[in-house]
Amino acid sequence: MSLRGLEEEKRRWEGTTLKESTSRFPERKGEFRTASAIPVERVYCPSDLPSLDYERDLGFPGESPFTRGIQPTMYRGRFWTMRQYAGFASAEESNRRYRYLLQQGQSGLSVAFDLPTQIGYDSDHPLATGEVGKVGVAIDSLEDIEVLFADIPLDAVSTSMTINSTASTLLAMYVAAARKRSIPLHRLSGTVQNDILKEYVARGTYIFPPEPSMRLVTDLMAYCAEHLPNWNTISISGYHIREAGSTAVQEVAFTFANAIAYVEAALEAGLKIDDFAPRLSFFFNAHNDFFEEIAKFRAARRLWGKIMRERFGARDARSCMLRFHTQTAGCSLTAQQPENNIVRTALQALAAVMGGTQSLHTNSMDEALALPSEKAARVALRTQQIIAHESGVANTIDPLGGAYFVESLTDEIEARAREYLDEVEKRGGTLRALEAGFFHREIQESAYRYQKEVESRERVIVGVNSFQTEQMEPIETLRVDPSIGQAQAAKLAALRQRRNAGRVKEALERLRDVATGSENTMPAIIECVESLCTLGEICDVLRSVFGEYKEVMIV
């Protein structure tokens, strides 16, 4: 049947069968929308995709435009990497947890650092009060990193580090630890998040203003291009943008706006597009709206490929492949009836897998209450294993490809994200838009709207605004031993006594010179780390040269 014939047939159906039904049983709502407010039709037909061109818009897995996936076999070859973000208190304790997770079948490490480490303060800094070891492991010096990775084969695991403003220093420590164990640097594989722009927009662990921060990012990229060919130098993150309250469309658009800024900075620093683009990786959120999330991943893959080819003239197919890690949505977890979070996480994880993620973190059910307990973390990992081994969804590639609804949503998200990118261009590019608070304003607007929808019960959250139960049964949560702060402080004091003070001073002076000039900062930072300078000392030098950033408040 022709599309026009189909349209006529649809109108006939609407006028007869449908009308008869709705006149007696009206639909639940007058209008249906996705979580990102994209209108959802009653039913989708081929006529909703009038211009679909299979070759151009979908293609085959592993080939442009990569809508269906970036590898030719996807999960038929190998499952996604099950990578649980973890890190607690001291390096010793985290090391035990990592070895446990590897034993349990996890295939890569993902290191969470505590906030002082993320913001460049030593554990004995006044601002670190109460924060040491809380949301991740406390790292003050190379010695802590050595303990963290003791008995873990650095050349055989891939290590992902969620670290941004202090990424250079932490990577320097990893490199120094490998060198001490005589592991060749080209055998190291892993990722540093190193995505400073989204820190300003959404996550808040920035230190320096955008311009010097961008330099640290590109310095790290250039260093890795030369010495750590298997290291992902950046994980450009929409995850936190979404957590801050953005829509799915904003998540894609703002992540790519940031990505474009990094690519431009790297090009400006003299790198060649196909030399670094294959090492760019991404990090997205898997939220509640199942089909919208799947469509989001597919749209992002297609859009990124186009940006790389059309805007940056990438030739290497690998430059055009959107490789991404996914985490289920932390902000969707509820403190009320926490066991329900297992189900939410499972659905979100399923969307990530159907959307073709390369690696996945599933949240623990208790994260709206406290840091995850070991039991909750195990259930979260098991959720992924059940999807992989029992559900059968991993047996064919892009199982929803061709579904009228999903294809239509994919087109819609791509188009809307493009509109945002054009808007950013009009505002003079990412950094200008950032400075003017454009991203903050857009995200806050969405976050506020979402909150209002929940409060008016236009949006139902099970257990929160509907289906509440009176009594909350307590669940077991993890507590961090508060003495960790003192223990780290004592370690620091001993280190400062023991190390060669002259060498420390010299390395820090050298770093100051390099930072003031324009040379790549990585070698000087590695030298500092190997001289047992602390993270706080290194960042203090950089603070004094670069200054500090203050957030934008947008009303």
Next chain:
Amino acid sequence: MKERRKIRVLIAKPGLDGHDRGAKVVARALRDAGMEVIYSGLRQTPEMIVETAIQEDVDVIGLSILSGAHLPLFSRLGELTREQGLDRVLIVAGGIIPDEDMPAVREMGIRAVFGPGSSTTDIVDFVLSNAPQDKG
């Protein structure tokens, strides 16, 4: 010249965590309820928060924290508010604060905790009915 009195609220994020979605949503909801909201931003020490509360002469302090550092920070804040005689100021908190910490947190002078899933309407109502009434 009648009735220009407004409830003044300080919203601050003590500690180092950067998750300010909740703090900003609440700030805006309080503003929309007609209050004057002073937003002092991330990385606030207890000393900064108390000094700001004094200079801005606020009726309410709202603290948001998700990193788990609440006990030492709230404890210091409680000390300082008592020292400075800010007993009339209503202090509330939001974020992730485990149930078993609640008695201690109340002891430190935090009158209410609004955890994940709280509605801004409840927060606004609580502030309206509990903010001190004794000035101007």
Next chain:
Amino acid sequence: MDLAQRLLDGDRRAAARLITLIENGADGVELELKQIYPHTGQAHIVGITGPPGAGKSTLVSALARELRGRGKTVGIIAVDPTSPFTGGALLGDRIRMQELSTDSGVFIRSMASRGALGGLSRATADAVKVLDAFGCNVILVETVGAGQGEVDIARAAHSTIVVEVPGMGDEIQAIKAGILEIADVFAVNKADKAGAERTVMELEMMLQMNTRPGAWFPLIVKTVATSNKGIAELADALEKHLRYLRDSGELEQRLRANTLRELVDAAKEEFIGELWAELSQRDLATLTQSMLDHHLDPRSAAKELVRKFRNGS
């Protein structure tokens, strides 16, 4: 509780509370203001204005730090608009002033405009008096450059800094806002951005065309507030302007004009207050109705009102 005395004794909470009472138009506040008036007139009052996004708060923060380094105590009043729909306000200027928040030589107060512009300038001017009496050597009053409100504040200030940024369009923003005339000092902030030189040149040209011979020729200072560049020069420019005001006798003139205006404004308010207390609601209703029917124009109605008041109706 004698707030005025406590604040004169250096009690920060008393100063803060008195500003609250001023904002609220509370009973008894006049008495307190009367008590502190003899202790005012000491501070250098500086207005700072400019378009949104020009980096005013960062500049104020950097300038305050510079002034602290020169041994001065500093008061800061940051004014932001009240939402006309809800009556609430979100005041975020302190974000950029965090490192000042525990300096005992600095007092920062965020104020919402709360309705009418006249009201804004009056409460702000009184708050300035509080900080003046409290002993702040320099008082920085930061407002968003949007027009009349700034002109009012500039009248109460000794020196006014207008903040500009390069590349915000083809035209100097201050012209659009109509606040060019009030500038004693221009800060071209974010001067590390492209177009800074051009902005400076345009300002110079404009000033050459518009400045009377013999009058103060506004200084232009390039600043990068985020990295403290040009801040010492900005503080120097303020000192220079204050010196000029004193030496030229303009300070004396300005103060006299301001004081007169204050007297007239206060008299107006007194008068209106009395008028309001005395008027019969019926007279008001009758006159309003005549205007509604377009029998009487506003001016004539007002004259009628005053006449009735005089006759003690």
